[in-house]
Amino acid sequence: MENQNNSEIENPKSEILHVPTMSQMVAEGKQPEILFWVGCAGSFDRRAQKITRNICKILQHVGISFAVLGTEESCTGDPAKRAGNEFLFQMQAMTNIQVLDGYGVKKIVTGCPHCFNTIKNEYPGLGGNYEVIHHSQLIQQLIDEGKLKTEGGQSFKGKRITYHDACYLGRGNDIYEAPRRALELLDAELVEMKRCKTNGLCCGAGGAQMFKEPEPGTKDINIERVEEAAATNAQVIASACPFCMTMLTDGVKQIQKHIEVLDIAELTAKANGL
């Protein structure tokens, strides 16, 4: 997969994704370099599915051997834990750990900061020890190793892009630079919102809010956030979390602004014509 042929670059839609599952790999006696933990949003949410495919395209493009769990993947338990259902969380965690250990998984990349945080920080105490990275960190690594460039794709030169920090990447795990590194490579004009990095404002979906109506208030949090993004005159809001993606996309629609909301993986893939 490392060498893309020209027709695929010209017409990226024709590219066929080759994504094996762990069980297929094992049946062939192979062990992938890394497991791609897709997450529930990445699997089922229409918008997030696009991000998932882009992460796969990047992995394929640089020639990393990877696999997914497919139907064997299950919720990490993050929303259950944040909502106070520790039983359900630990049930999910221990079942997932059994599956992961069964396949001898060592390294995991996730498409979601919530899955990332849970597997990286909360699974070790329950016996699940893996090297876990978020896809923005993977992209940063690939850039730093010179494996990922911006060539052959859409140019973002001069475009105003603002990055929205996901809570569970930023404050939750001190990852502020990796996603920004991916954006720097685009040669775009990076603008920061007033509340960014450690001061970043939540999109409103964390802590299981994604799965409930917000409590009564004067405003929805995502509106507060997209208004702030709009104030930067950015043409693109970059995000790195499928929940933020939903909240920001809804917000932009509601305030009727023409701002694109794109994941770091999508921007990277576009810039490389993937």
Added chain:
Amino acid sequence: MAAQIIFIIILAAAVYLFAKNAGRVRRNILLGKPEDRSDQLAKRFMVMLKVAFGQSKMGKRPLAAVMHFFIYVGFIIINLEVLEIMIDGVFGSHRIFAAPLGSLYGLLIGGFEILAILVLVACLVFLARRNVIRLKRFTGVEMTTWPRSDANYILITEIILMTAFLTMNAADHKLQLLHYGHYIETGKFPISRLLSPLLPEGPATLVITERVCWWLHIAGILSFLNYLPYSKHFHILLAFPNTYYSKLQPKGEFDNMPVVTNEVKAMLDPSFMPENIPASRFGAKDVTDLTWKNLMDAYTCTECGRCTSVCPANITGKLLSPRKIMMDTRDRITEVGNNIDKFGKDHTDNKSLLDDYISREELWACTTCNACTEACPVNIDPLNIITQMRRYITMEEAQAPASLNNAFSNIENNGAPWKYSSAERLQWLDE
């Protein structure tokens, strides 16, 4: 001699009372559940040094940081002066450090005076921010009469203390220039000399002024010491242990409940031998279900409102205010402690932190974004209390919001918070 005896009696009484009341706060904190934070001593010490001693998290709001720094340094350094006052008070001496320190003494007093005037200015600015400009951060439902008065009392007391200190020096300086009695020349008094024209000329009234201010200063300090355990100002002491016992894990990591691990392991593996963990209620309904660290957090809170001002729920008009969570926790544990003192250990007042103090609507508004914990200058963790209370509601009462209960059953049945079958997990491939 009489003055010395009175001084010693006042000092002893003040220290005794303080020890007693601080001891009561300590007892209240220890009503919380055990939690081991005795690991990683070096790292903990560094966090304390950086966050409490070095005030590293104050810098996010530069004006407040500078003003607070004046008061903080003033407090620490002017305490050297208080040491001298104590010795003078006990032994009936006057400026006992003057002779041994020589010219250094004059420099030190000069330094104290500059700090004193900076503290005074900072306190005036802070008073103006609270009472004239009325910054939004110092308002809110939880900022009722007492918290607002508490803040003003502290600032006014500090202004009185600094004024007494400077007036005392001014009178002393004037007496020194008159070569009156034991008032030997000890320095230039750079700030207080400016007050000289305001003071009477006669040596006798000057001595009275000097003595009154001396007593006012030390009595003020000792009263202030005894005010601390009843006030948000207790943070000047608790900031240090509280940052030492900070959570050291990444902010995103929530603790795994060992008691649940036991049960889940036993469910998944019938041969599993459960570890011996004392049974308790799941999560927190009342303050005594929280850990001692949660309660120390509550007593450390100085109600600055940085947490609430960055809380996405609060900003968008929801009921949740992380500062209120901390203040409610402190008020409730103080109430529980007072009940123990009055009615004995087993008394129950049929009240609890949940519902009587903190409503469910507040708890369910949290997005667990960690903005509050990031903002807190002394590493208080309101999110941990919110999580424990959610655990009680969800696991003990099964009263989570219906939509969350739906998500739970989806996770249980099909491994995703939405109602999609796990057989469809690879559908994104075919889009």
